[in-house]
Amino acid sequence: MSTHSPFISTLLTVSALLKKSAELSTVSDTPRLDVEVLLSHILDKDRSFLYTWPEHQLNEQQQQCFDDYFQRRSEGEPVAHIIGQREFWSLPFKVTPATLIPRPETELLVELALGLPVSDRAEVLDLGTGTGAIALAFASEKNHWQITAVDAVPAAVQLTEENRQQLKSLLNKGFANVQVFQSDWFAELKGQLFDVIVSNPPYICEGDQHLKQGDVRFEPLSALVADEQGLSDLQAIINGAQIYLKPNGWLLLEHGFDQGAAVQEMMHNAGYESVATHTDLAGKDRVSLCCKSS
DSSP: OOOSOTTGGGOOBHHHHHHGGGGGTTTOSOHHHHHHHHHHHHHTOOHHHHHHOTTOBOOHHHHHHHHHHHHHHHTTOOHHHHHTEEEETTEEEEOOTTSOOOOGGGHHHHHHHHTSSOOTTOEEEEESOTTTHHHHHHHHHOTTOEEEEEESSHHHHHHHHHHHHHHHHHHTOOOTTEEEEEOSTTTTOTTOOEEEEEEOOOOEETTOGGGGSGGGGGSOGGGTEEHHHHTHHHHHHHHHHHHHEEEEEEEEEEOOTTOHHHHHHHHHHTTOEEEEEEEOTTSOEEEEEEEOOO
């Protein structure tokens, strides 16, 4: 009787495993990318390695790991949860089911904020920070900004701090300009004033069909769903920011693709100036901004 492991005969090459991506087409809009990310994580190599060495064969342990990951992805589990990480602003962020998974379209919020006409020593607030992706992306670009990141969920506060420490070690940068603590929106910020306030708050309407599709099925509803057709948290932040913004300070909000007009109206009604909505790479309304009058 053979004593060989049953996995020895089924070890596959990188090329063969990449072809399996077709099997994910019913659960993912990016099946090829999903498999590339899973393989890169297992092999601890850049994705370019997969195409430079397509005949590279996985060892038994790596093959078993891939089979496990692939099965989980086939059942719809997000890649970010499987590998525990998602890249945002070219930085690696630890991800858990306690928070939203950072998404590429949110990089527009970072890009717009970095381009604002504010002081090199601006005081910046990130409301509902989640993984800390927005706040820490700011910190990677602006050493002298003073950044406050808050979240109502203790697990999110802890995760943001973990990501701050991880990036500090990885990039050999201090990230000492980021302060993280628990707050339900503005509740614990009495008396503080900011040059810039940003947020990617819950903005999906309860009962929206998208809540039953894709990665959001595995993410906390509290970070996704808001009352009043998804607008209640956006309205609360727009109203509250008037108290916490300095004169000529800026508010930037991510929102749904069909909420641009409603958010602009709320900003105008609250007395803000320079109201505008910007589209993401897909051409959809994604971020609205405004300025508090002087």
